Amino acid sequence: MAEPVVPPTAGLALRLSDLRPWGKGDLASALAQWLGVPAVQLTCSGTSALMVALRTLRALAPQRDEVIVPAYTCPLVALAVAQCGLQLRLCDLRADALDMDGDVLRMLCGRKTLAVIPTHLCGRVADVAQALECAHEVGAYVIEDAAQALGARLERAAGGSGGSEPVGWQGDIGFYSLAVGKGLSTFEGGVLLARDPHLRQALAQTGEQVPSSVWWELRRSLELIGYAALYRPCGLGPAYKAPLQKSLARGDWVEAAGDDFDDFIPQHPLGRWRQRVGGWALQRLPEFLRLTEEQAARRCARLAAIPGIEVVRDAVAGRARGTWPVILLRLPTAAARNAFIGRHWGDGSGLSLPFVHVLPDYGRYDHALGTARGDKVDVARDWAERLVAISNSPWLDEPGFEKLLRQLAAL
Numbered sequence: 001m002a003e004p005v006v007p008p009t010a011g012l013a014l015r016l017s018d019l020r021p022w023g024k025g026d027l028a029s030a031l032a033q034w035l036g037v038p039a040v041q042l043t044c045s046g047t048s049a050l051m052v053a054l055r056t057l058r059a060l061a062p063q064r065d066e067v068i069v070p071a072y073t074c075p076l077v078a079l080a081v082a083q084c085g086l087q088l089r090l091c092d093l094r095a096d097a098l099d100m101d102g103d104v105l106r107m108l109c110g111r112k113t114l115a116v117i118p119t120h121l122c123g124r125v126a127d128v129a130q131a132l133e134c135a136h137e138v139g140a141y142v143i144e145d146a147a148q149a150l151g152a153r154l155e156r157a158a159g160g161s162g163g164s165e166p167v168g169w170q171g172d173i174g175f176y177s178l179a180v181g182k183g184l185s186t187f188e189g190g191v192l193l194a195r196d197p198h199l200r201q202a203l204a205q206t207g208e209q210v211p212s213s214v215w216w217e218l219r220r221s222l223e224l225i226g227y228a229a230l231y232r233p234c235g236l237g238p239a240y241k242a243p244l245q246k247s248l249a250r251g252d253w254v255e256a257a258g259d260d261f262d263d264f265i266p267q268h269p270l271g272r273w274r275q276r277v278g279g280w281a282l283q284r285l286p287e288f289l290r291l292t293e294e295q296a297a298r299r300c301a302r303l304a305a306i307p308g309i310e311v312v313r314d315a316v317a318g319r320a321r322g323t324w325p326v327i328l329l330r331l332p333t334a335a336a337r338n339a340f341i342g343r344h345w346g347d348g349s350g351l352s353l354p355f356v357h358v359l360p361d362y363g364r365y366d367h368a369l370g371t372a373r374g375d376k377v378d379v380a381r382d383w384a385e386r387l388v389a390i391s392n393s394p395w396l397d398e399p400g401f402e403k404l405l406r407q408l409a410a411l
């Protein structure tokens with residue numbers, strides 16, 4: 001019998017009963033309640049949420065047009081910034097944490113800076129306080145990119161005595177993604193949040209200008225049905241592993257990692273039925289996140305014991321409670337990483353790369369980078385060349401995980 005296929009990230013599988021179109025309560029209020037915030041705003045994708053945020057801020061500060069992002073992030077972020085008519089700036093990373101380097105960030109921030117985007121990559125919590133300090137000092141805003149971190153939280157004070165708040169709530173604006181493979185998915189979807197009621201209102205006004213599209217909603221609804229049917233170990237063979245192997249056979253790592261994005265970013269509201277599906281699935285999300293957190297804790301301990309392998313942790317030590325869609329490893333050299341992923345990526349055993357390159361190294365996104373192509377990205381490039389992600393899906397069972405451990409130990 002063929003081995004079951006492990007998805008690259010731990011997404012919550014949908015049940016047939018999630019597709020029922022009735023039920024009380026809407027996704028926005030259920031999400032706000034679960035997160036412990038007054039309100040959230042839904043969008044058709046994380047990228048769309050970012051665009052709504054950028055347009056809103058631009059209207060508030062029209063003289064500012066630069067947006068600072070980590071040099072290693074989702075290319076969609078670069079495309080969104082460019083599509084809003086803004087200039088990207090790339091911030092190099094710290095060598096000791098997957099987060100922006102504070103000194104570089106301080107140098108990049110200036111009177112042209114509109115926003116700084118600290119990013120909770122792969123559920124690992126970034127240092128938003130640092131970004132706030134640098135941005136607010138020059139009158140810029142902070143947008144937390146929590147696309148990959150819905151459910152992650154930060155203690156208000158060390159020791160946990162002051163309670164916690166969700167990531168995305170510390171910055172001026174935050175957003176999550178509900179795309180395929182995320183903890184909670186409506187196939188594509190996004191969530192915006194902001195602490196300041198005036199900013200929330202301004203975001204809502206920008207969001208209302210997004211025109212509805214029957215065509216996009218129909219297409220996304222059908223895709224969501226397909227996702228509900230195929231996002232399970234047997235369905236992932238044809239839906240994920242076969243296309244992955246094809247991309248790898250062509251040597252196309254960018255396509256294999258799903259980093260091959262189009263310039264066109266659809267913008268439309270998130271339809272009511274898909275919101276309802278998300279609302280039903282959300283009821284199971286807290287328990288799913290608890291299970292994946294426990295699994296990650298056990299597995300991180302085993303992985304950290306392999307000499308030369310570093311398990312990537314939250315950038316804010318002690319106060320963060322990140323989520324665990326994957327377990328990120330930094331291998332000792334790019335050669336070791338490439339040998340490992342090159343040999344086993346196509347097995348369907350749960351390996352992937354968060355992103356293949358730092359933004360300037362794709363080439364295909366140069367038009368969106370503009371002058372940011374010249375920004376220094378050496379440390380980020382080193383991260384990009386040595387990272388590998390192990391899926392934290394519960395479908396990666398113990399024998400499968402033990403096999404990966406042996407493969408890593410043999411490097």
Ligand SMILES: Cc1ncc(COP(=O)(O)O)c(C=O)c1O
Pocket residue numbers: 045046047048073074076077119121145147148176177178179188189190
């Ligand atoms: C770090 C980061 N930012 C933004 C996005 C965009 O989110 P979406 O795919 O929902 O448009 C992603 C997508 O995964 C992401 O990983």
